[in-house]
Amino acid sequence: MSAKNGKSPAVTPELLHQLPKTDLHCHLDGSMRLSTILELAEKQRVRLPADDAPGLARAIHQGERCKDLVEYLKAFDITCSVLQTEDALERAAYELAEDAARENVWHLEVRYAPILHTRRGLSLARINDAVISGLKRAARQYDITTGVILCGIRNMDPRDSYRLAELAVAYKGRGVMAFDLAGGEAGNPAKDHQESFALILDNNMNTTVHAGEAYGPASIKQALHYCGAHRIGHGTRLAEDGDLLAYVTDRRIPLEVCLSSNEQTSVVDELSRHPLRLYFDVGVRVSVNTDNRLITDTTVSKELWLAHQHLGFTLEELKVLIVQGFKSAFLPYREKSALMRRVNDQLADLTGSLPRGAVLAREVDREDVGHAFDPPSGEFKIDTDRV
């Protein structure tokens, strides 16, 4: 499907599948193939709650609504039970990148907590080597760039998070792009893991923190002010605090939004009420992501389609969401700039026009810029009564 005649095509699932995309928030252990879990369990003699695909899908609540985040997280015990060998980890990482590349994700950031994969005695380094090796194998085969985000776990001992932060530092520039904090949010404040983030920041590394998903804006504040988060995972409840919303917008702090996942964990009642629309309209840098391709039964293409169907995102707006995803990537600046140029070309080829904002400066209408940069006209007086 090409739009070289300059006419904007209709938004269809097929078109969204073709567009270049990012997936910045995607968990390795939540994004396996069902068939792979079954095969690995048989090979490793691991007992699963079901031995066929429909039974296993039910056991992990695939795509089903859960009472809360804690119930949703139980599915990970099942997937992690077969991710305890290097072969399994390499394969899961490879297949995830392959699945992403096949829906035209051009940049994928895969997150996981190596500490959940040590049950059979593997060291953290060997676990991480296996995951990076799987991603690299896919990147050699497909048109995709990848990176790993290591996760500390909120509901585990902060000393475990610290070990993972040390691992992230050891792999800086060698496959690991950032450090994250995942796990049960309520009752497990991010500031308990502050030492881990101090180590990460001291080593000039990127951080993102799951926040504002199962807890309110106070959790986002902690992520930003105690942990120095450069991006926020979810941020669904940011809308409850207008002042913090303005802070996040003004500092261009990207939110990694995961629509279906928020519906599945009952963070939002229904998609049409998801704050993604508000965030986009006030100018927050937002992207759409899968969170867990298997457990949430989704893809980035599907998430964009949901934004179109339930939140009225037009093709032009979806293109902006896509561009914001690339802008938010934890890639080195030069690499990102080169990738952005290719993305703009591809978007223009497939939709007939460049994404909004990707225009020459001299073509920008002054009305669009507003008056923020205008020098004050006339005499500028300070109202001393109010200072």
Ligand SMILES: [Zn+2]
């Ligand atoms: Zn997540």
